[in-house]
Amino acid sequence: MNGSAAISLAGVTKRFGGDDGVLALDRVSMDVADAEFVSVIGPSGCGKSTLLRVIAGLIPYDSGDANLLDRPIDGPSSAVGVVFQKANLLPWRTVERNLRLAVDIRGTAGADLDARLAGMLGMLGLKGFASRYPHELSGGMQQRVAIGQALMANPRVLLMDEPFGALDALTRDRLNVELLHVWQAARKTVVLVTHSIPEAIFLSDRVIVMSARPGKIVEELKIDLPRPRDPSTTRTLPQFGEYVVHLFDLMGVNASE
Amino acid sequence: MKRWLNRGALEATLFFVALGILWEYAVRAGDIKAYLLPAPSDILSEMWRSRTALLEHGWVTLQEVLSGFAFAFVFSPILAVMIFFVPVLRRTLYPLMIALQSIPKVGLAPIVVVWFGYGLSSKVLMAFLFAFFPLLIAALGGLKATPEHLVEHFRALRASFWQTLVQLRLPSAMPAFIDGCKVAMPLAVIGAVVGEFIGSYEGLGNLVMVASGSANSSLTFAALIAVTLLSLVLFWIIEVLGRLVWWQAR
Numbered sequence: 001m002n003g004s005a006a007i008s009l010a011g012v013t014k015r016f017g018g019d020d021g022v023l024a025l026d027r028v029s030m031d032v033a034d035a036e037f038v039s040v041i042g043p044s045g046c047g048k049s050t051l052l053r054v055i056a057g058l059i060p061y062d063s064g065d066a067n068l069l070d071r072p073i074d075g076p077s078s079a080v081g082v083v084f085q086k087a088n089l090l091p092w093r094t095v096e097r098n099l100r101l102a103v104d105i106r107g108t109a110g111a112d113l114d115a116r117l118a119g120m121l122g123m124l125g126l127k128g129f130a131s132r133y134p135h136e137l138s139g140g141m142q143q144r145v146a147i148g149q150a151l152m153a154n155p156r157v158l159l160m161d162e163p164f165g166a167l168d169a170l171t172r173d174r175l176n177v178e179l180l181h182v183w184q185a186a187r188k189t190v191v192l193v194t195h196s197i198p199e200a201i202f203l204s205d206r207v208i209v210m211s212a213r214p215g216k217i218v219e220e221l222k223i224d225l226p227r228p229r230d231p232s233t234t235r236t237l238p239q240f241g242e243y244v245v246h247l248f249d250l251m252g253v254n255a256s257e
Numbered sequence: 258m259k260r261w262l263n264r265g266a267l268e269a270t271l272f273f274v275a276l277g278i279l280w281e282y283a284v285r286a287g288d289i290k291a292y293l294l295p296a297p298s299d300i301l302s303e304m305w306r307s308r309t310a311l312l313e314h315g316w317v318t319l320q321e322v323l324s325g326f327a328f329a330f331v332f333s334p335i336l337a338v339m340i341f342f343v344p345v346l347r348r349t350l351y352p353l354m355i356a357l358q359s360i361p362k363v364g365l366a367p368i369v370v371v372w373f374g375y376g377l378s379s380k381v382l383m384a385f386l387f388a389f390f391p392l393l394i395a396a397l398g399g400l401k402a403t404p405e406h407l408v409e410h411f412r413a414l415r416a417s418f419w420q421t422l423v424q425l426r427l428p429s430a431m432p433a434f435i436d437g438c439k440v441a442m443p444l445a446v447i448g449a450v451v452g453e454f455i456g457s458y459e460g461l462g463n464l465v466m467v468a469s470g471s472a473n474s475s476l477t478f479a480a481l482i483a484v485t486l487l488s489l490v491l492f493w494i495i496e497v498l499g500r501l502v503w504w505q506a507r
Contacts, residue, residue: 056413076413088410091504092428105414105424135504153414 005067006157006189007032007055012064014050024050026214027064034156035187039200040208043251047215048193052161055191056082069156077157078106081150085162087142088149089134095145096121096130102153116152123182124148140171144178151182157189165195172196173231176203180229197251201225201243202234209250219250295475303475304482310464311483317460319487321377321449325384326442329392334434337396338422358390363451370456380452380460387448388441395437399430428504435499442495446488461487 007030014025024047032038040048053059054066057076066073068080081102089098096117103109110116121127124144134142143163150158164172176199183190194200200207201223209219223243225234234240277297283289284296291299304311340351366383373379403426411421453462461484468476 058409058413076415078415080413082410082413084406084410086406088407090407090425090428102414105411105416105420133504 004034005031006034006036006069007191008065008067009055010065012054012061012066014047014054014059014061016050023214025054025061026216028215028217029064030208030217030220032189032191034189036206037183037190037192037204038206038208039192039194039204040210041194041197041200041247041251042210042215043212044195045215046210046212048210049161050215051210052159052191052193055157056080056159058082078153079156081153081155081158083143083147083150083158083160083163085165087134087139087146089142089145091134094131094133095126095137098134098145099148099152102149106153108153120148120152125178138171140167140175143167143175147179147182151186155188157191158183159191161193162195163192164199172199177231179203184228197244197247198235201240201247202229202231207243207247209247221247292472292474295478299475300478300482304479307476307479311461311479314459314461314464314480315483315487317377318380318446318449318453318462318484321380321452321460322384322442322445322487322491324377324381325386325448326388326445328381328385329388329441329445330438333389333392334396334427334430337393337400337430338426341397341400354390354393362386362448366451366455369452375456375458380449380457383448383452384445385448387451388445391441391444392434392437395433395440396430399433399437400426402433403429431502432504435495435502438495438499439492442491443488446484446491450484 009031010029011027012025012029013023013027016022016024028047028051030038040051042048050059054061055068055073057068057073057080068077071077090101093101099117099120100109100113103113117130121130124147126141126144126148129137129141134145137145143166147160147163164175167175180203182188192200192203204223207221207223208217209221210216211218221243225237225239281296281298284294295303336350336354340346340354362383365386369382369386370379373382407425407429408421411425416424449460450462450465453460454466457463461480464480465477465484468474468480
């Protein structure tokens with residue numbers, strides 16, 4: 001086992017609904033290094049969300065070894081921040097109070113909380129929206145608040161399940177860029193579940209491809225594209241196109257099985 | 258000022274005035290006996306004549322209604338939380354509550370009066386019984402309506418049971434609970450008045466019984482209108498207070 005791995009799974013298996021139920025994860029093994037950005041892609045129903053929930057400690061796994069920061073995963077960890085497709089915002093809390101939700105719950109508010117909140121609002125491009133309520137924001141802004149909330153708790157590992165899945169393409173591109181800025185500044189370990197191949201390539205150091213029924217890893221693709229990445233230049237690189245074609249082939253083959 | 262002259266209010270006012278005039282005309286032209294159906298003008302003058310009595314009896318009824326409602330308002334969420342989180346209570350207490358709810362509570366009134374006497378407490382209990390079940394059901398429904406993704410989020414945040422209850426479940430349940438209050442408040446009024454019918458010394462229900470016993474139909478109608486106004490005002494207060502809970506948990 002790699003000592004510097006932030007996340008390390010070995011032969012993790014998860015079955016839903018008894019012995020003859022769906023095999024959601026079939027002996028999944030993967031390592032994610034500290035400060036690495038890894039995306040998981042695959043057809044719907046391939047267990048990528050299950051994988052993320054296992055890492056988050058939200059659901060138990062049946063067999064295998066799963067470690068997070070060198071400790072076995074046996075429940076949610078305060079070193080982890082989670083962002084889901086549906087922005088996890090409380091409708092009765094303002095943007096600012098939603099941002100501090102994780103901090104409030106964990107009781108880790110420091111003396112510098114107000115300054116950190118102001119800084120986070122600025123970084124998210126939400127200055128002037130501190131006292132707005134979620135229903136007054138667009139979907140993209142809501143998702144930014146949700147990501148900000150996870151970041152406010154200063155997690156070492158950020159797990160994201162289709163965080164931009166419900167957004168329009170333009171907003172999605174913009175948030176991708178912002179996410180890279182945040183990641184580069186704070187150097188978190190990120191695992192992103194997505195169904196968008198270009199998004200996975202654009203953001204990641206490594207892309208893990210899963211197949212469905214049983215859910216297993218079929219390929220790990222290292223993305224050797226220079227950083228910092230930029231939507232207009234990175235996507236026009238010839239390697240970018242090669243990666244896209246390769247992954248489309250891979251997923252197309254699996255889909256016709 | 259133009260706001261007060263909006264079309265909806267104008268239409269409603271005209272409609273009710275027309276209805277009153279029609280009623281008045283029908284009673285006079287049809288020569289209907291006053292003890293059968295008093296004319297609106299008779300009722301209105303009776304209300305003015307008996308205004309002190311109406312206010313005094315109304316005050317008694319108001320206290321009964323508000324006390325009974327307050328008990329229901331406090332205890333129904335507590336019981337709802339217990340039933341929601343403790344499986345053994347869900348299997349025992351909840352069926353008992355459903356069974357009790359199925360008893361026609363009007364039929365309970367005589368027993369309640371025998372147990373608690375002609376005074377305030379029996380009417381408070383009646384108001385409570387009428388208000389409690391809708392509030393319990395509303396609170397339970399609200400607790401169940403908490404979005405699963407937020408519950409999972411709180412789990413990921415490692416929130417404690419009490420943090421999840423106070424910061425997530427209860428606020429999520431508030432909109433449904435307020436709707437329950439809108440149902441329960443008029444029911445509490447009915448409960449108190451039914452209690453007064455069965456046995457009481459005072460209250461608007463008592464006034465209705467006394468007035469109809471002496472064939473004073475104008476006063477009977479006046480007291481009924483007072484009950485209706487009381488109920489409407491209380492409903493309106495909840496409506497206004499309920500606007501503080503503007504969110505819908507999604």
